[in-house]
Structures are given as C-alpha cells and as structure tokens.
Amino acid sequence: MGALTLSWLKCGSDFHWCSLQYIDLGTVKESGIYVIWHEGNPSRVVYVGQGDPISARLASHQKDARIQAHAKSGILRVTWATVPAYQRDGVERYLADQLRPLVGDVHPVANPISVNSPW
Numbered sequence: 001m002g003a004l005t006l007s008w009l010k011c012g013s014d015f016h017w018c019s020l021q022y023i024d025l026g027t028v029k030e031s032g033i034y035v036i037w038h039e040g041n042p043s044r045v046v047y048v049g050q051g052d053p054i055s056a057r058l059a060s061h062q063k064d065a066r067i068q069a070h071a072k073s074g075i076l077r078v079t080w081a082t083v084p085a086y087q088r089d090g091v092e093r094y095l096a097d098q099l100r101p102l103v104g105d106v107h108p109v110a111n112p113i114s115v116n117s118p119w
Contacts, residue, residue, distance in 0.1 A: 002114075003114040003115055003116055004083075004087070004091065004113055004114065004115045004116075005115070005116050006032075006033070006081035006082075006083065006091075006115050006116055007081055007082070008079045008080070008081050008116075008118040009030070009079060009080055009081065010079065011023065011027075017077040017078075017079060018077060018078050018079065019075060019076065019077060019078075020036055020058065020061065020062060020067075020076040020077065020078045021062065021071075021075075021076060023058065023078065025055040025058060025059055026055075028053070028054055028055040028058065028080070029053065029055070030053065030054055030080060030081075030082045031051060031052040031053050031054060031082065031083075031085070032050065032051070032054060032080060032081050032082040032083035032084075032088065033048070033049070033050050033080065033081055033083045033088060033091050033092055033095065033115075034048075034049055034050070034051065034054050034057065034058065034078055034079065034080035034081075035047070035048050035078065035079055035080070035095065035099065035118050036048075036049075036061060036067060036076060036077070036078045036101075037076070037077055037078075038070045038071065038073045038074040038075065038076055038077070039074035039075045039077060040073050040074030043074060044070070044073070044102055045099040045100065045101045045102065046067055046070045046076065046101055046102050046103055047061065047067055047101050047102075047103045047104050048092060048095045048096045048099055048101045048104065048107070049061075049092065049104065050083070050088045050089075050091075050092050052085065054080045058078060066103045067103055070102060070103070079118045081115075081118075087113055088108075089108035089110035090108075090110045090111055090112055090113030091113045091115050092107055092108055092110075093107055093108050093109075093110045093111070093112045093113075094112035094113055094114050094115060095115065097112060098117075
C-alpha cells in the first residue's frame with residue numbers, strides 16, 4: 001500500500017509557511033495532524049501532533065515554553081493537514097518516527113501510516 005497523500009496547508013494568498021506566533025487561529029478549522037518547526041540552517045522539527053480541532057492545540061503551543069524555547073533558533077512555523085480520526089494515531093507515529101521532533105517524546109502506540117512530507 002502506498003503512502004497516504006496529505007494536503008499540507010499554508011497561509012495567505014501567497015501560500016507562505018504559517019508563523020506559529022502570528023497565525024489567525026480563527027482561520028484554522030481543520031482536525032488532523034500538524035508539524036511545527038523552526039527556520040534556520042539547519043531547520044529542525046520541533047513538534048508533531050494532532051488535534052480536533054488543530055486550532056486548540058496550536059493555541060496551547062503558542063504559550064508552551066518547551067516549544068517557544070526553540071524560537072531562538074529561528075521563526076517557528078506550522079503546517080497542518082486534515083486526517084480522519086481513525087488514521088491520526090498512525091500518521092502521527094509515522095511523522096514522529098521520520099521527523100524526530102525536538103519536543104514530545106510520547107507519541108501514539110500505533111502502526112505507522114506513511115504520508116508525504118510537508119516539504
């Protein structure tokens with residue numbers, strides 16, 4: 001079985017990577033999976049998670065010192081994709097295994113479901 005193809009979302013009419021700090025959470029209506037990373041050379045994935053809705057989780061991450069500490073390395077960016085509830089644990093497991101986030105050592109115990117990278 002091939003990878004599940006996700007549509008990773010961006011912000012604005014120019015489709016730029018969203019800033020975690022400045023994102024208008026009122027526009028984030030989806031439930032599914034999200035990835036937070038910091039810009040820089042090298043950039044690094046900070047967190048992989050899921051939310052129903054995603055906006056509620058991002059609001060908490062805007063205030064989370066463990067995540068915000070990585071802003072010193074570069075602007076924190078976020079992207080997300082709609083994923084059905086029954087696939088979220090597997091997708092999160094796969095992305096966490098592949099991207100090795102700096103924060104969040106607890107991810108679902110689930111069979112990984114492979115997906116396309118946000119990048």
